[in-house]
Amino acid sequence: MTRDFSSGAESGNRDASAEPRHLFVYGTLMRASRSPYARLLQARALFVGEAWARGRLYNLGRFPGAVFDGSGLGKVHGELFLLRSAALLAALDAYEGCGGHGSKPDLFYRDIVEVQAPRAMKLAAWTYPFAGAVAGRPFIASGRYLP
Numbered sequence: 001m002t003r004d005f006s007s008g009a010e011s012g013n014r015d016a017s018a019e020p021r022h023l024f025v026y027g028t029l030m031r032a033s034r035s036p037y038a039r040l041l042q043a044r045a046l047f048v049g050e051a052w053a054r055g056r057l058y059n060l061g062r063f064p065g066a067v068f069d070g071s072g073l074g075k076v077h078g079e080l081f082l083l084r085s086a087a088l089l090a091a092l093d094a095y096e097g098c099g100g101h102g103s104k105p106d107l108f109y110r111d112i113v114e115v116q117a118p119r120a121m122k123l124a125a126w127t128y129p130f131a132g133a134v135a136g137r138p139f140i141a142s143g144r145y146l147p
Contacts, residue, residue, distance in 0.1 A: 022125035024051055024115045026078030026145055027064040029092070029128075033147035037095040044088045045081040049118035051125075052077045057145060058130065059138040064145040065130025068113045075143040080117050080125060089126065096128045107131055 023045065028035045031042060055068035055076040066076045083089065089110070093099065096108040108128040115125045 020112055020124045020126050021083055022048065022115070022117075022123060023081045023083055023089070023092070024053060024078055024113060024125040024127040025081065026057065026066050026076050026127070028147055029095075030079050030145070030147055035095075035147075037092060038147075040091060041081060041088070044085065045083050048080040048082055050077065051080040051115045051117045052143070053113045053115045053125075053127065055113075055129075055143075056134070057140040057143050058134050059140055060130070064140060065108070065132065065134070065137070066127070067134055068111075068127070068129050070114060077142075077144045078127075080115060083126075092128075098128070098131075 023041070025041070027033075029038050029041055031038065031047065052075045053066075053068055054070050054072045054074065055066050056072065056074045057076045058065045058067070068076065093110060096110070097106045098109045107130065109131050110126055111129055112124050113127050113129075114122055117123055
């Protein structure tokens with residue numbers, strides 16, 4: 001199945017409106033990162049602005065990991081992008097070490113979270129939550145990762 005998010009056009013039998021058109025990133029995919037995949041995201045998606053989601057952020061060493069909890073008090077701060085194509089998600093899935101939405105997670109998996117976007121707008125966005133155990137991992141109280 002191929003999809004062009006900018007026009008909403010899709011081939012296949014799934015409804016394009018059922019999947020988010022935005023991606024929320026909180027770590028090495030943010031604009032300040034030196035990762036080539038952060039550069040790819042900037043080149044192939046539109047930066048919307050800073051955003052946050054309910055959850056907790058942990059220091060995993062060279063990168064952070066977020067555990068999202070829509071009812072929690074903590075915030076994970078990051079950036080929101082408008083996706084222009086599904087092919088970009090496939091490339092980012094490979095970078096994050098996951099097979100896409102609904103796949104068996106390794107370190108990260110792709111899922112949908114509610115984010116608070118610029119201008120007090122709430123929307124559903126793709127993101128990459130941490131799939132591992134967080135016991136013993138340092139908690140980032142500010143909810144902000146500085147790449």
